[in-house]
Amino acid sequence: MSNKLDVSKEFIGRRALVTGGTRGIGAAIAQRLLDAGAKVVVTARSRGDSLPAGAAFVAGDVASASGVKAIAAGTLQVLGGLDILVNNAGGASGFPRGVASIPDEDWQSAIALNLFAAIRLTHALLPALRESQAGAIVNISSGAATMSVGAIAHYAAAKAALNSYSRALAIDLAPHKVRVNVVSPGPVTTPGSREFSEALGAPPDLFAKEIPLGRYGAPEDVAEMVALLTSDRGKWMTGGILNVDGGMSAR
Numbered sequence: 296m297s298n299k300l301d302v303s304k305e306f307i308g309r310r311a312l313v314t315g316g317t318r319g320i321g322a323a324i325a326q327r328l329l330d331a332g333a334k335v336v337v338t339a340r341s342r343g344d345s346l347p348a349g350a351a352f353v354a355g356d357v358a359s360a361s362g363v364k365a366i367a368a369g370t371l372q373v374l375g376g377l378d379i380l381v382n383n384a385g386g387a388s389g390f391p392r393g394v395a396s397i398p399d400e401d402w403q404s405a406i407a408l409n410l411f412a413a414i415r416l417t418h419a420l421l422p423a424l425r426e427s428q429a430g431a432i433v434n435i436s437s438g439a440a441t442m443s444v445g446a447i448a449h450y451a452a453a454k455a456a457l458n459s460y461s462r463a464l465a466i467d468l469a470p471h472k473v474r475v476n477v478v479s480p481g482p483v484t485t486p487g488s489r490e491f492s493e494a495l496g497a498p499p500d501l502f503a504k505e506i507p508l509g510r511y512g513a514p515e516d517v518a519e520m521v522a523l524l525t526s527d528r529g530k531w532m533t534g535g536i537l538n539v540d541g542g543m544s545a546r
Contacts, residue, residue, distance in 0.1 A: 305331050307333075310379070311333045315385065316383065317346060320435065324521045325337050335347070339355075357412035378429045387447060413457060424471075427473070429527070432473065437479060438481045438538065482543070506542065
């Protein structure tokens with residue numbers, strides 16, 4: 296008789312919310328949790344053309360306080376509680392002329408989407424997560440948080456703040472047995488990353504030579520790390536910032 300954990304069933308009985316879960320990394324995370332038995336709600340401002348198979352959808356804008364309130368209420372109504380929160384929604388416009396060209400309103404919108412969205416939604420759902428016997432939060436950051444690229448300085452600053460917030464939150468929630476970790480992807484091939492490269496006028500493989508493993512990541516590469524951190528396999532992991540970047544951060 297084998298004692299090997301069957302990861303294909305590891306999320307049976309778990310309830311999860313994935314923000315920005317209708318495409319790209321968020322959709323891959325939602326699908327990974329669903330495939331292993333979780334009940335999953337995904338959220339975005341609009342439903343889009345397709346959803347991860349089996350996911351429920353709750354509409355809302357995570358960048359606004361009212362949107363977060365609606366998402367939290369809708370999620371709890373659908374799931375009846377919550378075990379896993381993945382704050383994945385994020386992004387920003389790029390400014391090729393550098394940091395001084397970024398308008399105030401873009402700084403504010405980047406911080407609202409990439410930092411305050413996670414803070415507000417986490418705080419709204421903390422009572423449910425504390426009641427869980429397997430509470431886990433994963434905040435999706437970015438390798439940009441440690442890079443000096445003026446075109447995305449507003450995005451990088453918001454993600455760096457998210458990293459700091461997440462580590463403090465991990466300590467606060469440890470007595471409640473709610474684990475908090477950060478996944479920091481490097482360049483990943485998604486519709487959003489392609490759109491961002493086009494906006495900057497940059498080639499889609501701009502960072503390819505900087506990745507020791509020789510390729511851009513796939514959304515599923517990030518989803519697998521999230522699965523580890525939110526499952527019982529990661530039950531002694533909290534306060535971590537884990538790079539999923541093909542070795543790029545080791546340079």
